[in-house]
Amino acid sequence: xxxxxxxxxxxxxxxxxxxxxxxxxxxxxxxxxxxxxxxxxxxxxxxxxxxxxxxxxxxxxxxxxxxxxxxxxxxxxxxxxxxxxxxxxxxxxxxxxxxxxxxxxxxxxxxxxxxxxxxxxxxxxxxxxxxxxxxxxxxxxxxxxxxxxxxxxxxxxxxxxxxxxxxxxxxxxxxxxxxxxxxxxxxxxxxxxxxxxxxxxxxxxxxxxxxxxxxxxxxxxxxxxxxxxxxxxxxxxxxxxxxxxxxxxxxxxxxxxxxxxxxxxxxxxxxxxxxxxxxxxxxxxxxxxxxxxxxxxxxxxxxxxxxxxxxxxxxxxxxxxxxxxxxxxxxxxxxxxxxxxxxxxxxxxxxxxxxxxxxxxxxxxxxxxxxxxxxxxxxxxxxxxxxxxxxxxxxxxxxxxxxxxxxxxxxxxxxxxxxxxxxxxxxxxxxxxxxxxxxxxxx
Numbered sequence: 001x002x003x004x005x006x007x008x009x010x011x012x013x014x015x016x017x018x019x020x021x022x023x024x025x026x027x028x029x030x031x032x033x034x035x036x037x038x039x040x041x042x043x044x045x046x047x048x049x050x051x052x053x054x055x056x057x058x059x060x061x062x063x064x065x066x067x068x069x070x071x072x073x074x075x076x077x078x079x080x081x082x083x084x085x086x087x088x089x090x091x092x093x094x095x096x097x098x099x100x101x102x103x104x105x106x107x108x109x110x111x112x113x114x115x116x117x118x119x120x121x122x123x124x125x126x127x128x129x130x131x132x133x134x135x136x137x138x139x140x141x142x143x144x145x146x147x148x149x150x151x152x153x154x155x156x157x158x159x160x161x162x163x164x165x166x167x168x169x170x171x172x173x174x175x176x177x178x179x180x181x182x183x184x185x186x187x188x189x190x191x192x193x194x195x196x197x198x199x200x201x202x203x204x205x206x207x208x209x210x211x212x213x214x215x216x217x218x219x220x221x222x223x224x225x226x227x228x229x230x231x232x233x234x235x236x237x238x239x240x241x242x243x244x245x246x247x248x249x250x251x252x253x254x255x256x257x258x259x260x261x262x263x264x265x266x267x268x269x270x271x272x273x274x275x276x277x278x279x280x281x282x283x284x285x286x287x288x289x290x291x292x293x294x295x296x297x298x299x300x301x302x303x304x305x306x307x308x309x310x311x312x313x314x315x316x317x318x319x320x321x322x323x324x325x326x327x328x329x330x331x332x333x334x335x336x337x338x339x340x341x342x343x344x345x346x347x348x349x350x351x352x353x354x355x356x357x358x359x360x361x362x363x364x365x366x367x368x369x370x371x372x373x374x375x376x377x378x379x380x381x382x383x384x385x386x387x388x389x390x391x392x393x394x395x396x397x398x399x400x401x402x403x404x405x406x407x408x409x410x411x412x413x414x415x416x417x418x419x420x421x422x423x424x425x426x427x428x429x430x431x432x433x434x435x436x437x438x439x440x441x442x443x
Contacts, residue, residue, distance in 0.1 A: 008108045010052035016107070016135055017070070017100035018045050021077045023139055024092045027146055029083045029154050037081050048073055064178060071097050087163040088156075094170035095211050099142060101177065102204035107134040109197050145212065152219040162218060166211060173207030294364070296323025298334040303362075306342045314355050315346065321364035325371050328436050329414070336410045337373065340403035341429055345377035348427055352378060357425075366435065371416075373431040379422060407431065 022041055030037055051073065055066030074097055078089035111130050115121040121130060146153070177200045294300055303319055310317040326334055342362070349358040361376040407429070408418045416433030 007056065008104055010056045011049065012104050012108060012131055013056075013100075014045070014048045014052045016104035017074055017097065018048065018077075019135065019139060020096040020100035020103065021074050021093070023099070023143055023146070024096050025077050025081050027143075027150055027153050028078075028088075028092065030081050031083045032081060040080050041077065044076060064174075067174070067178075074100075085157065087158045087160060091158045091163045091166045094166045095215070098170050098173055098204060098207040098211055099139075101174065102201070102208050103135050103138045105177075105197075105201045105204050106138065107131045109201050110134055112197075142208075149215070149219045152222050156218070156222050166214065169207065169210055169214070173203060173210075177203040177207075294319075294321040294323030296326045296334065298331050299323045299326060299338060299364070302335060302338045302342070306346070309346065310360065313346075313350070315349055315358045315360060317360045317362075319362040321362065322366060323364065325364060325366045325435065333410045333413065336406050337431060340406050341373070341375045341431075344403050344429070345375055345427075348377050348379050351380060369435055371431075371433040371435050373429075373433075375429045376426050378425055379427040381425060404429075 018041075025037070025041075032040070048070070051066075051070065055063055055070070058066055071093075075089060075093045078093055082089065082092075108131070111121070111127060111134075114130070115127070120126055179199075294303065299321060300323065303321070307317050307319075309315075329337075342360070345360045349360060352358055357378045359378045361374075363372075363374045365372050404418070404420065411418050411431050411433055414433045416431060419428075419430040419432075421428045421430075
């Protein structure tokens, strides 16, 4: 085999694998700021080059052992820059390693083909431009494909079987792609130059396709679990609303009857002390009648239930709400947003050791054609927000955040957005949703 076909220059092997690693790092949640990430990435690139220059002249098994060491080096960007567990790092590193191998093999094969026909491509500058242009095109396509599942990539927790499966696939693909470059003769090897190079590129392409299909299945499975979990949350909140509404209707009927009974007693009792007692009862009834009259029956029912819970558990709850701004939303959506938001706030303040700090504030208002919902609650000092969720203290992190995810899904259904912030001892959830034109009123 000719030297040109047998060996890809080490600089391109390093550069294209480095590029593949950064593609996946850029799609995953990172633990450092952008400047630090760029600095670390730029340091790793020249650090890998000497290693590849050392192993490039080796033959057969020694070279493959050296590439195993290089695969371990490609794990460094994930370890240093990304959030998540080791299983996530290994999974995406395996995908990056095969993608890098395919891209550099494909680009070098095209370069050799055209450089034998176009003399001007032999210059290193032309070679660099050709390789970068073709490699950049491959990575752009792959980035667009991967970006369509960016949310799943950021949120998925890769399980051990998935991690081991991806690593095993990557290992098998590498072994099959390099068989023709060893002294071992197998039914899958060839001594014909062009065939050997074609085999390597095609096997790598198959590896990229297999791992991508594997990833798609993983994302679809995760999305299905998310949909089922969110639907369960919606059903639970709607059931809670119905139960609350039934309880409130029953209490209203009893209070309505009680008012008439008081009126009858007033006409029959003359003692001043008893009249004062009746006055007190009547004031309490009026106070009950006047509370949580926001203009939206669903919101009224939720607020009444949550306010009663807060009162029983020593939580100070204040609310300023224009319920009529919610008229364009369905019953399920209103119960999902406010039920989950208030449940999360109650859970948050319940963890505070100081009862005086157990405060929750809710506001609902129109603002320049938008529905603005703001829920604030006191929180423990140092609470951090990771991505779109507060850092969990639960042992089972897989069950974390479905309330907020349900709120986000509901807001996005109406073209809105959700923001969370933890600052100054307060956790703030903000929901901003455009009000449909037919529902807007003069502010």
